[in-house]
Amino acid sequence: MTEIVDGQMKKIDLCEECAQEKGVTDPEGFALADLLLGLGASSEMEQGSAELECPTCGFSNADFKKSGRLGCSNCYTTFAEPLEGVLKQMHKGTQHVGKAPKALRAQLDFSKQRDKLTEQLTKAIETEAYEMAAKLRDQLKDLESAEPKVTKEA
Amino acid sequence: MGAMDFLTSAEELAAQEGPEDHVVLSSRVRLARNLSGVTFPGRAKKVSRVETCKLITPVVSAASAMRGGYSTVMNDLKALDKTLLVERHLISREHAAKSAGSALVLNKNETLSVMVNEEDHLRMQALLPGMQIKQVWQKIDRFDTSLEKKLEYAFDTNLGYLTACPTNLGTGIRVSAMLHLPGLVLTDQVNQIVQAVTKLGHAVRGLYGEGTEALGHIFQVSNQMTLGESEADIIERIHKVVLQVIEHEVNARKTLMQGRSGELYNHIGRAYGVLAHAHIVSSKESMNQLSLMRLGVKLGLFEKLETPVLDELFLLSQPAHLQQFVGEKLSGEERDIHRAALLRGHLSKVKGLKFPSS
Numbered sequence: 001m002t003e004i005v006d007g008q009m010k011k012i013d014l015c016e017e018c019a020q021e022k023g024v025t026d027p028e029g030f031a032l033a034d035l036l037l038g039l040g041a042s043s044e045m046e047q048g049s050a051e052l053e054c055p056t057c058g059f060s061n062a063d064f065k066k067s068g069r070l071g072c073s074n075c076y077t078t079f080a081e082p083l084e085g086v087l088k089q090m091h092k093g094t095q096h097v098g099k100a101p102k103a104l105r106a107q108l109d110f111s112k113q114r115d116k117l118t119e120q121l122t123k124a125i126e127t128e129a130y131e132m133a134a135k136l137r138d139q140l141k142d143l144e145s146a147e148p149k150v151t152k153e154a
Numbered sequence: 155m156g157a158m159d160f161l162t163s164a165e166e167l168a169a170q171e172g173p174e175d176h177v178v179l180s181s182r183v184r185l186a187r188n189l190s191g192v193t194f195p196g197r198a199k200k201v202s203r204v205e206t207c208k209l210i211t212p213v214v215s216a217a218s219a220m221r222g223g224y225s226t227v228m229n230d231l232k233a234l235d236k237t238l239l240v241e242r243h244l245i246s247r248e249h250a251a252k253s254a255g256s257a258l259v260l261n262k263n264e265t266l267s268v269m270v271n272e273e274d275h276l277r278m279q280a281l282l283p284g285m286q287i288k289q290v291w292q293k294i295d296r297f298d299t300s301l302e303k304k305l306e307y308a309f310d311t312n313l314g315y316l317t318a319c320p321t322n323l324g325t326g327i328r329v330s331a332m333l334h335l336p337g338l339v340l341t342d343q344v345n346q347i348v349q350a351v352t353k354l355g356h357a358v359r360g361l362y363g364e365g366t367e368a369l370g371h372i373f374q375v376s377n378q379m380t381l382g383e384s385e386a387d388i389i390e391r392i393h394k395v396v397l398q399v400i401e402h403e404v405n406a407r408k409t410l411m412q413g414r415s416g417e418l419y420n421h422i423g424r425a426y427g428v429l430a431h432a433h434i435v436s437s438k439e440s441m442n443q444l445s446l447m448r449l450g451v452k453l454g455l456f457e458k459l460e461t462p463v464l465d466e467l468f469l470l471s472q473p474a475h476l477q478q479f480v481g482e483k484l485s486g487e488e489r490d491i492h493r494a495a496l497l498r499g500h501l502s503k504v505k506g507l508k509f510p511s512s
Contacts, residue, residue, distance in 0.1 A: 093382020
């Protein structure tokens, strides 16, 4: 059989029965990559963080270590600190870019626009382009006064 | 109505065509979504899972894209039916192990499927034959948007869609293409390709996803990262990678035909010999030999044989499909005998091998 872990392909010869078990007929399979990812992530999380417990679902560091999964959406707040390193390692970035539910899209667009204007303003001040800076400050003020409130559809 | 009465027949399914299907067997996008304020299925008690399932399933079934579709709770499916759905790539093996408190919803032609309470509250996928990565994304994106009006998703402005496993966080997207790469396997180049693709941040897996072997020279390429990059960028990157792999596979097939034809004819001729005449064939052997014959057809080595016949046999060779075809429960040994008979029945009459005699 052929197994690919971390880009390394390994060929292992198994007898017919074992091969069948590992391949087509085994409903559980052996999620090795999953296991490695989960373990790697959770052992990292364990280091340098105190024992935490999610107030919503009662999930603890130990539970995460065991399953590699979180208990509820609030776990992301509870474990925010220890998760930060894990996410950095796992993903391209730690800030979501991409689709958002329509109800929240306005809010996201707003913060993106604000970040952009703030950055431009800082640059303008640095380069002593005061006229430009004044313009940008007004734009930012206008934008902030029109900040959309998050409303969720029923 | 059982799942079996609903599903497209293996013959019809195998007859479907798609762009670049000499290499790309199918394209798939799945999205992971959860309900705001509801504990994830893995942590939730059974009572609450049943409740969540009862809340989600009717909403999903009522979506206009699901008109004329099929919906069932997992405890109403027989073990054989569940395995058959796994073999069709419509549910995961994890979902097949679920019972009360989990459900499945399919659209009319099974191009859309939703697993309710798998690892996340919703796992929705769009599946199309051939190279249609962008089309499957559009399809699932539209469907997801139609659901967000009725279901309040767990979403964070910084972390995106919140998922049970941090590996799916953000976009919750997994884009994958199922690739048939016999040329790269026979020319011993597949390792290099796998490494290159992995280096670009993609995962390469076997036929049934995570941790499975590359039966029938079939490999799944999918994105690994889901946070910090938009869906459009993820799709574009996979699209480019797949186009490159196609090119390498096509070149490998050319190399085999031009410089190593003796070796190639030997492989394909042996595959044909075994499948047309053997009396005991395991599913693994069947898949690997059918794969070589598929390569032969694509290279024009069989005059009166088309790939749909082989693709149908590939599907029917698998344990649950075979038992459903025969109409009774079979042991592993019995399956190997029935499988061989099925293959002989279809292939022993095939003529027109265009192998040069030298």
